Amino acid sequence: MEDMVSYTQAAVERTMKVQEVILRAMAKKITWWQAAEIIGISDRQMRRWRERYEEFGFRGLFDRRRKKPSPKRVAVAVVEKVLGPGAPSFVVFEGRARCSQQ
Numbered sequence: 001m002e003d004m005v006s007y008t009q010a011a012v013e014r015t016m017k018v019q020e021v022i023l024r025a026m027a028k029k030i031t032w033w034q035a036a037e038i039i040g041i042s043d044r045q046m047r048r049w050r051e052r053y054e055e056f057g058f059r060g061l062f063d064r065r066r067k068k069p070s071p072k073r074v075a076v077a078v079v080e081k082v083l084g085p086g087a088p089s090f091v092v093f094e095g096r097a098r099c100s101q102q
Contacts, residue, residue, distance in 0.1 A: 007062060015061045022053050022061075 007015075018039055025035040025046075036046035052060035 011062065015058065018049065018061050019053070019058055022050060025050070 021030075021035045021038050024030050025032050030038075032046055032050070033043045036043045039046070039049075041049070049061060
């Protein structure tokens with residue numbers, strides 16, 4: 001449980017809810033698609049979560065995207081260069097986008 005120190009209380013509570021729903025589905029008290037509906041995900045994502053739970057247990061249910069930056073993140077310097085002076089601006093006029101070079 002030492003890894004869970006970095007997770008918020010809300011994340012821990014959500015994971016506990018997901019675990020409870022998965023355990024109900026594993027005990028065949030509810031179907032897997034009902035479990036997905038309760039959690040608010042697709043049945044395909046529910047199968048992925050079930051596999052992660054079987055492989056990693058409770059820790060496998062945490063949102064793994066948290067606590068690390070996106071691999072698609074663009075550096076601030078690149079954004080400033082692209083959006084800096086001389087960059088084209090787009091104006092929507094009468095339902096059409098027009099590009100105007102400054």
